[in-house]
Amino acid sequence: MKKGHIIGLGIIAIAIVIIMTSIGDASSYESFNTAWEMKEDGEDKSIHVVGQLKKDETGQVTGLEVREDKTSFTFLLVDNEGTEQKVFYNEPVPADFQRSEQVVVIGSYREKEIFVADKILMKCPSKYQETDVQAAGM
Amino acid sequence: MINTFVGNLGHLMTIVAFVSALVTAYAYIQYFRANEIEKASWRRFSRISFYIHTGSTVLIAFSLFEIIYNHRYEYFYAYSHSSKALPVHYMISSFWEGQEGAFILWAFWNVILGVILIHTNKFWEAPVMVVFALVQAFLISMIMGVVIGDLKIGSSPFMLLRDATQAPIFQLNPDFVPEDGTGLNPLLQNIWMVIHPPTLFLGYASTLIPFAFLIGGLVTKRYSEWIRPALPWAIFSAMILGMGIIMGAYWAYVTLNFGGYWNWDPVENAVYVPWLILVASIHTMITFKKSATALKTSIVLVIMSFILVLYATFLVRSGVLGDASVHSFTDLGLSGQLLIYMLFFLAIAVVLAARAWKHIPTSEKEADVYSREFWIFLGAITLGLMAFQVILPTSIPAWNALVESFGGISNMAPPADQVEFYTRFQLWFAVAIALLTSVGQFFWWQKIDKKVLKEALVTPYIVSVLISAAIIVLAKVYDWKYIIIVLAGTFTIVANAVILAKILKKSTFKLAGGSLAHIGLGMILIGIMFSSGYSDVISINMSGLTYSNSWEDEMNKEHVLLWINKPTQMKDYTVIYRGRQKKVVGVPEYVPAKILESTGNVNEAIALEDYKEHFKKGDIVKIVLEENDYFKIDYLQNETLKFSLSPMSQFNEGMGGLISSPDSKIYLNKDLYTYVAAMNDYEDPEWKEDENYEVSPGEQFHIADFVTYFDGAEVLKEIEGYQLQEGDVAVKAKLRVLDYDTEKLLEPTFIIRNNQVGKLPVIDTELGLKVSLENILPEQNKFVFKVNQYQKDYVVMKAIVKPYINVLWIGTIIMLIGFTVAIFRRFDEFQKMRDKGLE
Numbered sequence: 001m002k003k004g005h006i007i008g009l010g011i012i013a014i015a016i017v018i019i020m021t022s023i024g025d026a027s028s029y030e031s032f033n034t035a036w037e038m039k040e041d042g043e044d045k046s047i048h049v050v051g052q053l054k055k056d057e058t059g060q061v062t063g064l065e066v067r068e069d070k071t072s073f074t075f076l077l078v079d080n081e082g083t084e085q086k087v088f089y090n091e092p093v094p095a096d097f098q099r100s101e102q103v104v105v106i107g108s109y110r111e112k113e114i115f116v117a118d119k120i121l122m123k124c125p126s127k128y129q130e131t132d133v134q135a136a137g138m
Numbered sequence: 139m140i141n142t143f144v145g146n147l148g149h150l151m152t153i154v155a156f157v158s159a160l161v162t163a164y165a166y167i168q169y170f171r172a173n174e175i176e177k178a179s180w181r182r183f184s185r186i187s188f189y190i191h192t193g194s195t196v197l198i199a200f201s202l203f204e205i206i207y208n209h210r211y212e213y214f215y216a217y218s219h220s221s222k223a224l225p226v227h228y229m230i231s232s233f234w235e236g237q238e239g240a241f242i243l244w245a246f247w248n249v250i251l252g253v254i255l256i257h258t259n260k261f262w263e264a265p266v267m268v269v270f271a272l273v274q275a276f277l278i279s280m281i282m283g284v285v286i287g288d289l290k291i292g293s294s295p296f297m298l299l300r301d302a303t304q305a306p307i308f309q310l311n312p313d314f315v316p317e318d319g320t321g322l323n324p325l326l327q328n329i330w331m332v333i334h335p336p337t338l339f340l341g342y343a344s345t346l347i348p349f350a351f352l353i354g355g356l357v358t359k360r361y362s363e364w365i366r367p368a369l370p371w372a373i374f375s376a377m378i379l380g381m382g383i384i385m386g387a388y389w390a391y392v393t394l395n396f397g398g399y400w401n402w403d404p405v406e407n408a409v410y411v412p413w414l415i416l417v418a419s420i421h422t423m424i425t426f427k428k429s430a431t432a433l434k435t436s437i438v439l440v441i442m443s444f445i446l447v448l449y450a451t452f453l454v455r456s457g458v459l460g461d462a463s464v465h466s467f468t469d470l471g472l473s474g475q476l477l478i479y480m481l482f483f484l485a486i487a488v489v490l491a492a493r494a495w496k497h498i499p500t501s502e503k504e505a506d507v508y509s510r511e512f513w514i515f516l517g518a519i520t521l522g523l524m525a526f527q528v529i530l531p532t533s534i535p536a537w538n539a540l541v542e543s544f545g546g547i548s549n550m551a552p553p554a555d556q557v558e559f560y561t562r563f564q565l566w567f568a569v570a571i572a573l574l575t576s577v578g579q580f581f582w583w584q585k586i587d588k589k590v591l592k593e594a595l596v597t598p599y600i601v602s603v604l605i606s607a608a609i610i611v612l613a614k615v616y617d618w619k620y621i622i623i624v625l626a627g628t629f630t631i632v633a634n635a636v637i638l639a640k641i642l643k644k645s646t647f648k649l650a651g652g653s654l655a656h657i658g659l660g661m662i663l664i665g666i667m668f669s670s671g672y673s674d675v676i677s678i679n680m681s682g683l684t685y686s687n688s689w690e691d692e693m694n695k696e697h698v699l700l701w702i703n704k705p706t707q708m709k710d711y712t713v714i715y716r717g718r719q720k721k722v723v724g725v726p727e728y729v730p731a732k733i734l735e736s737t738g739n740v741n742e743a744i745a746l747e748d749y750k751e752h753f754k755k756g757d758i759v760k761i762v763l764e765e766n767d768y769f770k771i772d773y774l775q776n777e778t779l780k781f782s783l784s785p786m787s788q789f790n791e792g793m794g795g796l797i798s799s800p801d802s803k804i805y806l807n808k809d810l811y812t813y814v815a816a817m818n819d820y821e822d823p824e825w826k827e828d829e830n831y832e833v834s835p836g837e838q839f840h841i842a843d844f845v846t847y848f849d850g851a852e853v854l855k856e857i858e859g860y861q862l863q864e865g866d867v868a869v870k871a872k873l874r875v876l877d878y879d880t881e882k883l884l885e886p887t888f889i890i891r892n893n894q895v896g897k898l899p900v901i902d903t904e905l906g907l908k909v910s911l912e913n914i915l916p917e918q919n920k921f922v923f924k925v926n927q928y929q930k931d932y933v934v935m936k937a938i939v940k941p942y943i944n945v946l947w948i949g950t951i952i953m954l955i956g957f958t959v960a961i962f963r964r965f966d967e968f969q970k971m972r973d974k975g976l977e
Binding site for chain 2 (some may be wrong): 003005007011013015018019021022025026027028029030045047069070071077091092093095105106107110117119
């Protein structure tokens with residue numbers, strides 16, 4: 001075998017390893033129901049759940065509980081299927097958290113009652129879509 | 139009044155630029171094809187056309203800046219990206235905050251580069267400029283803002299606000315102009331954000347040059363000659379792009395709160411990948427110049443680096459990343475256009491390369507293990523694999539979008555822990571690269587066989603092992619992975635330093651580019667290993683208190699809650715939060731916020747107290763960005779103040795809440811990095827119920843938890859801000875409130891006028907207290923105070939020690955110097971050949 005071939009095979013082997021790990025380590029978007037099924041099947045992989053904060057009739061966010069030392073909190077997230085779930089996040093409340101239109105939690109179930117988020121991504125009302133120009137200063 | 143002139147000018151120039159780009163492309167094609175007699179006139183025409191294009195592009199940029207600079211908020215772009223309070227250098231940031239501005243910046247660099255190329259090339263002008271003009275046509279089309287039926291081409295930055303939004307106010311008054319804009323994202327209000335985007339876009343723009351030379355080479359069938367003019371530009375491009383990436387990383391380090399300089403975010407990956415490929419292409423191009431191998435590889439890599447820049451732009455700006463990235467770029471409806479742009483050039487390049495493929499010279503002989511080609515080729519492959527490993531998962535959102543556009547469902551998400559995922563591979567690739575550079579450099583400068591190689595490598599090997607051992611012992615590097623990195627990094631530095639010394643002894647500094655850049659690489663590797671691998675969160679809660687006694691307590695709490703004035707133990711330090719501060723024009727240090735009161739005008743405040751020699755009570759002072767609060771955190775050791783840090787936070791309603799920037803204490807061998815993660819919002823406090831205290835002068839009592847002394851009261855002759863009348867009685871009570879080591883004077887006032895009682899309460903936001911003097915009971919010699927509590931001011935903060943991060947920064951600077959030296963050398967070579975009339 002020529003050196004070129006060995007190198008070629010090496011590249012292919014590494015590329016395959018890269019592709020496999022990329023697929024293997026890729027997370028997935030789930031609902032709370034499918035996430036819980038995964039947990040029951042013994043899969044502990046971190047997954048993404050997209051949802052919205054639970055709001056009361058007046059549009060206020062409800063269910064936000066900040067721990068006494070203010071370094072962690074729990075909140076209620078309603079996923080796109082309408083399942084409500086208590087989520088724990090071991091970080092202080094992000095400042096624009098309550099304003100977010102959509103929240104993506106990345107993490108896994110600890111027990112049925114609590115989903116532990118390792119990371120939170122927030123979609124905030126973009127200023128590009130801001131259509132109400134303030135009339136102040138007319 | 140609405141000024142439509144500038145907008146119309148900008149829009150007109152956009153159309154002129156677009157048309158002239160197409161004309162230029164056509165003219166240069168004609169010039170290229172024309173016979174000797176007509177050539178001169180076509181060339182003149184093409185150049186004039188390109189200069190018209192250049193002029194109009196510059197005018198587009200000018201018009202947009204004029205709109206921002208003169209606060210023309212009737213324009214959507216100025217309204218949504220700027221505000222009156224911005225200083226001029228941040229207006230420059232406003233310019234490219236929006237995507238349209240970024241495209242203008244890109245187009246602007248392209249024309250500058252185009253003009254330089256016209257004047258530095260003879261032979262290559264026509265084919266290169268055709269590619270340039272076509273790229274420009276695509277870029278300008280992004281800001282055209284033309285709507286034909288359902289088809290929208292580009293998004294114009296010269297849109298009026300009333301056309302961009304459907305705000306009802308415009309139905310009442312179409313000429314309405316908002317008083318102020320919504321401002322620039324505070325995270326971009328940083329000096330690095332003024333220079334980072336132009337650098338990055340110059341890098342983006344310059345990747346076009348090697349690509350254009352390649353296309354020129356393929357079209358003119360000069361399959362190998364294109365390398366000489368392309369090489370200095372490829373190195374230039376890699377240098378600028380690299381500098382842009384580093385600036386971005388540094389900006390992230392000093393302004394963003396994720397606690398580092400690199401987060402493997404898709405937006406970062408999207409620039410990192412083309413850069414890797416670009417660097418790989420430089421190496422294969424240099425190899426080709428030396429030994430006529432690797433030409434095909436170079437062609438593929440040059441095409442890839444250019445296409446990857448377009449792909450990166452597509453990923454970042456099409457909105458396809460959606461919620462996969464923390465960088466939120468909204469979809470301006472340009473994704474289709476960007477895709478066409480990318481596919482167009484990909485198709486051209488692939489077709490031309492495929493057609494020429496069998497004519498491209500290759501060397502038949504197999505590269506020998508003891509040849510430099512072999513080692514450089516391995517290096518290029520490793521760089522390629524590095525790029526592949528990053529771009530694959532980064533493209534997952536694009537993959538989902540692709541599957542969904544064909545009606546399928548794909549719920550793949552990027553890896554949950556990106557840092558861990560990418561580091562696992564990139565680390566070892568980087569080690570391989572480091573080792574390859576040191577071995578490769580030896581092969582580069584001399585013909586070597588097995589024996590010579592051993593001899594050449596043995597000294598650097600021993601020296602680097604010794605140095606590594608010292609580093610490992612002194613810095614306590616005990617993890618085997620990190621030990622390997624230290625070894626690889628030191629070996630790279632030592633081996634390349636040996637080469638550098640030889641070069642300097644024998645010939646000129648001009649040849650030192652390669653070894654300098656590689657020394658930089660070794661330092662970067664070691665710097666990253668220390669600053670990331672041994673980054674140490676010291677803000678672990680040490681109070682010993684558990685709050686809920688559940689599994690939650692087992693999780694690492696990486697933040698500490700600091701109540702104002704309360705000392706808190708944190709690893710080797712005692713930290714105390716001392717309150718908020720502001721930056722005042724003309725005062726070198728931060729000024730306590732409590733002695734300033736806003737006048738209602740933008741960035742202006744009145745001083746409530748004297749402050750050192752800088753200003754007096756009652757002075758009007760100018761504040762630098764009044765929304766910014768700097769939280770003073772004192773660090774103490776052995777009860778003496780070591781230093782104070784002032785991490786910044788800005789509460790910005792328009793931008794969606796709190797935006798924070800860290801502050802670091804920089805030592806030679808480490809940084810102590812501190813940022814505020816949450817803070818008290820005392821704008822609109824919910825006061826708790828009234829508490830009443832009856833106290834005699836001289837008495838000590840407790841307000842909430844605070845020990846308070848009632849020192850007595852005095853009758854006032856005058857009160858600030860009040861007109862006392864004949865017969866009025868005004869009494870001021872003096873309360874001293876103790877909070878740890880600080881003492882606060884609270885002086886509520888009580889006024890009697892015609893049997894009416896007026897009370898002037900005092901509010902102390904730091905202590906979260908509102909105290910008013912409710913009543914005076916002369917018979918009992920008692921004063922009645924009403925107290926409402928809110929909560930003491932606090933911050934939740936995180937502190938991280940990052941050892942040897944300076945090694946990383948110094949390494950990047952050395953690497954950039956290496957690149958620069960190489961640019962000069964290669965450009966010199968090109969010039970000599972050109973002047974001989976060979977190219």
